Amino acid sequence: MRGLMIAKQRRGLRRVEVERAPRLGLLRPTPTGFRVTVRLHDGQTPDDYERVLDKLAHAWRVHSVRLVGWRPGKVTLVATMTDPLETVAGGHSLADGLLRVRVGRLDSGEWFVIDFRKVPHWLNVGATQSGKSNLANALIAGLAPQPVALVGFDLKGGVEFTPYQRRLSALATERAECARLLADLVGIITSRMALCRQHRVKNIWHPRLPEEARPTPIVVLVDEVAELFLMADPKAEKEEVAAVATRLLRIAQLGRAFGIYLVVCGQRVGSDLGPGVTALRAQLTGRICHMVNDDETAKMCLGDMDSRAVAAARQISADRPGTAVVLGADSRWHMERSVHVTEEEAEAAAEEHAELAPSWALLTGGPAIEVADAEELEQAVDEFAAPDLEDLPV
Structure with missing residues (x-):
């Protein structure tokens, strides 16, 4: 009887593979690159993507990729095509409201x-x-x-x-x-x-x-x-x-x-x-x-x-x-x-x-x-x- 229950449990469990290619959503343009939402596979967490951001940047041929937000089952990544910190212009005023x-x-x-x-x-x-x-x-x-x-x-x-x-x-x-x-x-x-x-x-x-x-x-x-x-x-x-x-x-x-x-x-x-x-x-x-x-x-x-x-x-x-x-x-x-x-x-x-x-x-x-x-x-x-x-x- 016990063996039958274990067999049923095994059939009910799905195999989890963390190292799987991301499921990308629509690419939305930004002033410096693009933003994309990634659906997480079973067993994946936002930390799994935090660890491979440099690899994603090389794979996508961009300057950098950052994780900017997450919600259950999804993370949001922002890719920057060129280095926005190469030159920084201040504009006319640095004040942007009280304090x-x-x-x-x-x-x-x-x-x-x-x-x-x-x-x-x-x-x-x-x-x-x-x-x-x-x-x-x-x-x-x-x-x-x-x-x-x-x-x-x-x-x-x-x-x-x-x-x-x-x-x-x-x-x-x-x-x-x-x-x-x-x-x-x-x-x-x-x-x-x-x-x-x-x-x-x-x-x-x-x-x-x-x-x-x-x-x-x-x-x-x-x-x-x-x-x-x-x-x-x-x-x-x-x-x-x-x-x-x-x-x-x-x-x-x-x-x-x-x-x-x-x-x-x-x-x-x-x-x-x-x-x-x-x-x-x-x-x-x-x-x-x-x-x-x-x-x-x-x-x-x-x-x-x-x-x-x-x-x-x-x-x-x-x-x-x-x-x-x-x-x-x-x-x-x-x-x-x-x-x-x-x-x-x-x-x-x-x-x-x-x-x-x-x-x-x-x-x-x-x-x-x-x-x-x-x-x-x-x-x-x-x-x-x-x-x-x-x-x-x-």
Whole structure:
């Protein structure tokens, strides 16, 4: 009897072969190539196609093939005929709406847009001459004409952000100054918490918050983040480094709801800098990895998201400055190349829109704001959850 049941089961099962040619749907043209939907055979998954994209590109005689979406039983592939990152033109304006900047092109041919309302905090790493500073220039040029406050942390003694100082509301060039500025930012968060409680809303973008009461968004640009954590004399500097790390982490954890956004840049970012860096990395959802000189930095930037992105980042050539692997709102990695924005162009934008920079005294609200203690901020994490995208203005 048992043998009969097993025989019936065997007849009911179909043979599954994963390595089978794809069943292609209609080819639909795109500006840079074509899009096609592939029906999966029994036993196949999207990962099976992720692993053979390079083989498909060679077989189809195209520059690259990317998997851009899937649903049960189907995957969508996009083929690019030529390299869209060979030359990247910026156009007339990089600004693309409030807190949105078109900083480059993706390998799909679409714009790479940094949208702080969708992805509030970014980690941007890259070696010297890799294009890391150029992307910061593009951000400054794109944010300068917008009604936002810009704050700079320049641990190279001010040489990176001083040319744009007239558009900055505050600039810190030493770690002690950064600690004080971070304390002010935590104080701003505290005051904005009170504003949101007063109007019974969870974030400053909520429609119930009157427009005249809505505070100015603040974008914080941090250059050479490693300098915030390095200690030449641990005994003398340990307390200052701990204060900087704690405040920066609090801003990353709470800033989104209250309109404070981070762009953290560095040539090298590794776990050897201490647990504060690893904890901060976890709060920086957006990742941009240019050419780097070591595996650790690429892994720190991309490794917790996608190991294939790490491999792609390590293959970036030095003769393609501005090229990077990015992870953004769709949680998929892409190759990107930034628009070339010179220091002179970014400085001109900062000078032209210098009158839009609110004073630091205005942002901090006049009288000195006390830094909230750890218990108060921990309670605020629970009270003010990350805002829903539906709350954001169109």
